[in-house]
Amino acid sequence: MNNNNQSQTKEYLTFWLGKEYYAIDILTVQEIRTYDQVTTVVNMPSFIKGVMNLRGVVIPIVDMRIKFNLTHITYNETTVVIILNIDDRIVGIVVDTVADVILLQEQQIQPPPNFASALDTKFIKGLAAQDQDMLVLINIKKLMNSKEMALFEQISADGTTQQTEV
Template sequence: MSAQKSEYLTFWLGKEYYGIDILTVQEIRTYDQVTAIVNMPDYIKGVMNLRGVVIPIVDMRLKFNLPDVSYHEMTVVIILNIDSRIVGIVVDSVADVVLFETNEIQPPPEFASALETKFIKGLATHNDLMLVLINIQKLMNSSEMALFDQISDDPAGQNAQ
């Protein structure tokens, strides 16, 4: 029986190397100015109009409390489709798409870190670099992100009582 394989889009945040499930990625765009929304956490940069759909933009460097947040020509927004909801994440640069077999992914360590281990799917090695595989669905749907908890399943309010 062959091992199950999964593809991950890898990206950089500062000197750290991360990966997310490629199946959540809708597209990759150059970073453009976003429209700020008042009273949002600092890691939610604002919103962007993506072909008529307004989507929240999360700066992953700010979310993970990484230093020296700066935007340059390599900065990109990865547009994600998570549970039929669209969100963008800002990363320093995209690296590659990597295929891992399940047995190549180690469980997350048991320690406190900038990225809580409950959002880490596992760790893997690629090109002699340690890659942190993020459970992006769990992170984006978490109550602490405050992204989707106000979105109703009934957006028109048709079933309001």
């Protein structure tokens, strides 16, 4: 993986889940909204809060705090939904608060650790130091398209099962 010593810089949206600092590729972010009423859907995993109508499109809403097994989850004025567009599929993720948009160079990103954590390391792109904090870069495309999420196969606007082509 030789980049001829050229440093690739990418933008990331950073956010907080509890005391942990995370980032996702800004190119997956469609918009950021305040947390609003979500319609519950029966027989969904606990981390899928339900669905939301976004300008006529019904989208699944994943609470990342529940997904990452955080305790003491509260919904307040800083709780937001990050609307993602991943391979032309729309999904919302609930986070405690959005922090900033940052630029990171490839060499600033360290490989993920080799130990068990709340977030399976196969979904961690890497780690980067940001001021006094350690930033966890999530491969959000890989996470949202994973079999354990099964988002796009379970929920569709008309209530039928939606199959995705791979």
